[in-house]
Amino acid sequence: METTIWVLGIVVFLALAFDFINGFHDTANAIATSVSTRALTPRRAILMAAVMNFVGAMMFTGVAKTIGGSVTDPTTLDNGIEVVIVTLIAAIIWNLVTWWFGIPSSSSHALIGALAGAVLVGAGADKVKWSGFIDIVGGLLISPLIAFAIGYVVMTILKYIFAKRSPHNVNKGFRTVQIFTAALQAFTHGTNDAQKAMGIITFALVAAGVQDHLDVPLWVKISAATAMALGTSIGGWKIIKTMGTKIFKIEPINGFAADLSAASVIFTATLLHLPVSTTHAITSAILGVGSAKRFSAVKWGLAGRIIITWFITIPITGALAGLLYWIIF
Known part of the structure; x- marks a missing residue:
């Protein structure tokens, strides 16, 4: 029992570390547009995002249950704790690497890919719930397309409504409104992303026999909500720079459209208990908004490199988790 408690302690530490890193890695999702348009100062934006992340994280648990039981059944694994440990280590490594290079990759992809790879190597292919895994991956792949489409439509409508207004006055008004959409984006980020660490800790508790549900x-x-909020308070400046300035020159009206579009996709997924990538959602919404503004304004070379990172995250983290399991256990 004492050994189990120590091992569970390691799992909880790693899961909260993942959540903390997720917080500063994905802070840009909520505040990049509002910071780049100067709707909020960086300090105020991060403080607001931290608070709204915490509130969102405390209000929902459906995604946590999906994470905890859709890729594999923890009650059928004799080595569930070991699987969770290498899953978290692999996901943390990938998050730190992509953060270091300023690439807005998906923490959700990293965690799901690592969990599938760890189960595959540690317990065998028959222990992977392939239907659940495919459903999650499908949601992760479809949500960016929906966010892109919504961003394009919203920006097109706004262009039509404000076509005859002074751009200066329009952006001045939207700079104020952006504060609220950034808060909404941070809230929805908490409702979805923080639950992933909750789900993996609960998975470990079930695998260890501490609880049976x-x-x-x-x-x-x-714990998870606090770790996410603390990580958010640190901020991920490299990714903020990529999201807020390098894809295309964002103005307040564009930031409003992107935040509103991404938040609607993320919150809908939360209500459906689907884990989606907040990074994918906001980046795709920004691309959609930029395309509606002027297709040539988007730096598609950078966008292409980001998209490639999205697709390689699951196989890389899966392989990394499998390798770590083979080496450690």
């Missing part, structure tokens, strides 16, 4: 304990919710 996937309901998230209150202490897990508070």
Whole structure:
């Protein structure tokens, strides 16, 4: 029992570390557009994002249950704790590498890919719930397309409505409104992303026999929400620069359209208990908005490199987790 407690302690530490890193890695998702348009100062934007992330994380648990039981059944694994440990280590490594190079990659892809790879190597292909895995991956792949389409449509409508207005006055008004859409974006980020660490901790608790259901304990919710908020308070400046300035020159009206579009996709996924990538959603929304503004304004070379990173994340983290399991256990 004492050994189990120590091992679970390691799992909780790694899961909260993943959530903390996810916080500063994905801070850009909520505040990049509002910072780049000077709707908010960086300090105020990060503080607001941290608070709204915490609030969002405390309000929902459906995604956590999906993470905890859709890729594999923790009650059927004799080595569930080991699987969780290498899953988290692989996901953390990938998040740190992509953060270092300023690439807005997906923490969700990293975690799902690593979990599938760890189960595959550590327990065998028959222990992977391939239908659940495919459903999650499908949601992760479809959500950016929807966010792109919504961003394009929203920006097209705004262009039509404000076509005859002074661009200066329009952007001055939207700079104020952006504060609220950035807060909404941070809130929806918390409702979806923080639950991934909750789900993986609950998975470990079930695998260790501490509990026999996937309901998230209150202490897990508070711990994960706090870790996410603290990570958010650090900020991910490299990714903020990429998201806010390098894809295309964002003005307040564009930032409003992108934040609103991404938040609607993320929150809908949360209500459907689907883990989606907040990074994918906001980046795709920015691309959609930029395309509606002027197709040539988007730096498609950079966008292409980001998209490639999205597609390679699952196989790379899966392979990394499998290799770590083989080496460590």
